[in-house]
Amino acid sequence: xxxxxxxxxxxxxxxxxxxxxxxxxxxxxxxxxxxxxxxxxxxxxxxxxxxxxxxxxxxxxxxxxxxxxxxxxxxxxxxxxxxxxxxxxxxxxxxxxxxxxxxxxxxxxxxxxxxxxxxxxxxxxxxxxxxxxxxxxxxxxxxxxxxxxxxxxxxxxxxxxxxxxxxxxxxxxxxxxxxxxxxxxxxxxxxxxxxxxxxxxxxxxxxxxxxxxxxxxxxxxxxxxxxxxxxxxxxxxxxxxxxxxxxxxxxxxxxxxxxxxxxxxxxxxxxxxxxxxxxxxxxxxxxxxxxxxxxxxxxxxxxxxxxxxxxxxxxxxxxxxxxxxxxxxxxxxxxxxxxxxxxxxxxxxxxxxxxxxxxxxxxxx
Ligand code: KG4
Ligand code: ZN
Numbered sequence: 001x002x003x004x005x006x007x008x009x010x011x012x013x014x015x016x017x018x019x020x021x022x023x024x025x026x027x028x029x030x031x032x033x034x035x036x037x038x039x040x041x042x043x044x045x046x047x048x049x050x051x052x053x054x055x056x057x058x059x060x061x062x063x064x065x066x067x068x069x070x071x072x073x074x075x076x077x078x079x080x081x082x083x084x085x086x087x088x089x090x091x092x093x094x095x096x097x098x099x100x101x102x103x104x105x106x107x108x109x110x111x112x113x114x115x116x117x118x119x120x121x122x123x124x125x126x127x128x129x130x131x132x133x134x135x136x137x138x139x140x141x142x143x144x145x146x147x148x149x150x151x152x153x154x155x156x157x158x159x160x161x162x163x164x165x166x167x168x169x170x171x172x173x174x175x176x177x178x179x180x181x182x183x184x185x186x187x188x189x190x191x192x193x194x195x196x197x198x199x200x201x202x203x204x205x206x207x208x209x210x211x212x213x214x215x216x217x218x219x220x221x222x223x224x225x226x227x228x229x230x231x232x233x234x235x236x237x238x239x240x241x242x243x244x245x246x247x248x249x250x251x252x253x254x255x256x257x258x259x260x261x262x263x264x265x266x267x268x269x270x271x272x273x274x275x276x277x278x279x280x281x282x283x284x285x286x287x288x289x290x291x292x293x294x295x296x297x298x299x300x301x302x303x304x305x306x307x308x309x310x311x312x313x314x315x316x317x318x319x320x321x322x323x324x325x326x327x328x329x330x331x332x333x334x335x336x337x338x339x340x341x342x343x344x345x346x347x348x349x350x351x352x353x354x355x356x357x358x359x360x361x362x363x364x365x
Contacts, residue, residue, distance in 0.1 A: 001345065002028075004065070004082035004107070005338030008054045008100035009092025009120045010163070011035040011045045015058070015065040016334035017080065018130075020342050025131045029065045030328070030335040033057050040203040044193075051095035058103055081111065084350075086341020089117035090362030091164070097358035108353035116341040117351050120332075121165060121364040122177070124296030125158045126343065127329040127336035151321060153291040159281050161305075162297030163189035163206070166277075168233045168284050169364060174343050177364045180284060181233025188273055189299045191237035195244050195269055199262055209266045210302050215259070216267030221247060223272040225279075233284050235276060244269050274305050278312045285317055293322045301330035 005016035012035065017028040035053045039045045067077045087104035090097060108115045129152065158169040158177075166183040186194070189206055196205015201212070223243050226236040244265065248256065255261055285293055293313060300306065306324050313322045329336060344350075 001084060001342065002080060002082045003084045003086050003338040003341050003345065005118075005334035005336070005341060006085065006087040006100040006104055007120075007123070007332055007334040007337045008058070008096050008103075009088045009090070010096060010332055011039055011050050011053075012332040013054045013057045013061060013099075014332060014334035014337075015061045016338045017065055017082065018335060018338035018342065025129070025339070025342075027131050027335050030333055031061050031065055032331075032333050033061060036204060043197065043203055045093070047093040047095045050093060051099055054096055054099035058099060062103070082113065084114055084116060084341060084345045085111075086116040086118050086338050086344070087356070088120045088123060088337050089356065090120065090359035092120055092358075092360060094358055094360040097360060101356055101358045105353045105356050108356075114345070114350040115353055115356055116344040116349060117356055118337045118340045118344070119362055119364050120337075121160055121167065121169075121296075122175070122340045123336040124160050124162065125169070125171070125177075125294060126340035127296055127333070128152060128294045128323070128325060129339045129343075130326075130329050130335055132326055151323070152294070153321065155288060155290045156292040156294050157281065157285045157288060157290040158294045158296060159277070159300075160297045161188050161277065161295070161299035163187060163193065163299075165297065166235045166237070167364070168280065170284075170288050170290070175347070175349075179364065180288070181235065181280065183235040183237060184227075185236050185238040186241060188235070188237055188277065189297065191241050191273070192270075192299065194241050195266075198241075198245050198248055199265060200256075201262075206299065207301070209270060210304065212259075212263045212266035213270040213304065214263075214267075216263030216265070218267040218271035220264035221268035223247075223268050225272050225276050228276050228279050233280050235280065237273070240269070240272055270302070270304060274302075274308050277305065278309055281309065282312055282316050285313075285320055290320060293317075293320055295322075295325050296330070296336075298331045300325050301327050 007014040013033040016030040019026040160167045168181040192206035201208040
């Protein structure tokens with residue numbers, strides 16, 4: 001089965017081709033066009049601008065995605081025809097989602113192929129099933145990734161940390177999700193981005209804050225750890241952001257660009273986020289006796305968080321499996337949408353193209 005994944009929920013236009021042979025995945029293409037530069041001048045993603053940028057790119061990217069990287073006998077490139085179309089239908093920005101959804105509807109109509117509507121958050125979870133580089137493939141310098149993840153056992157605890165979401169989800173089996181905790185205000189990625197803005201760092205703030213944090217002292221400033229002792233699995237990050245703002249305002253203007261001061265704020269803020277996230281994740285994993293912990297979303301790209309989470313799991317949950325998510329699968333990409341699409345397609349969970357629609361507030365259920 002060859003699955004075309006389409007992702008346009010926010011500011012990344014992405015198309016992927018994922019091949020399944022008896023449950024073994026080969027990722028043939030994962031094209032990602034990031035609109036970061038376009039939105040940088042506005043200091044955030046502008047929905048109308050995002051939709052227009054998706055429109056401008058998607059046809060060209062489709063052309064590139066559908067040509068096989070393997071040349072056929074007569075040396076002409078072969079155009080591929082996917083068996084299934086998997087598209088992000090929500091949650092996300094309405095105008096942006098519509099570009100992917102309308103593309104999927106058109107292709108389904110023209111090709112007479114089935115469509116799967118994929119929840120974006122399910123995509124972030126299923127990024128964990130994507131093939132990771134096989135050493136042999138790396139050594140032969142092939143771009144194709146072909147390797148199987150067959151070590152993911154249920155029940156699994158999924159920690160989704162992105163620009164729009166901070167959620168803890170229990171999966172007892174494929175495609176079954178139970179939300180056990182979420183943020184009551186800002187998402188953690190949103191908080192990183194806002195802290196970046198407060199500190200006048202370039203856009204987007206998340207990776208910039210992480211970069212400065214690597215040079216700072218995480219114990220320099222005692223920022224609050226909101227809801228760390230709340231005995232539930234909910235989060236709150238807006239108070240932490242305000243604490244950073246008040247701290248920064250107290251610093252004399254002449255020192256506000258001092259690299260050491262910025263680095264210490266970033267490291268201390270990042271550590272506060274990590275402490276809350278890890279404490280809640282370990283407690284949830286213990287309570288629900290999970291066999292696996294999975295990570296997903298743009299903030300999962302934070303290497304310090306991945307490092308500390310790995311150590312905390314090793315120290316507290318010796319029997320629980322955790323494998324780091326490769327950085328290219330953390331942020332938005334269509335390969336993860338194709339992977340989730342595969343599991344729906346396996347169960348014939350298709351939607352007639354006429355009924356396919358964008359749902360900007362689609363909860364993971
Ligand atoms: O999953 P994603 O690409 O888009 C959403 O679905 O929201 O996540 C984007 C978020 C942004 O808030 C970005 O600043 C954050 O992930 N992010 C990071 C890092 N890299 C990206 N946050 C902290 N540390 C990072 N290294
Ligand atoms: Zn995302």
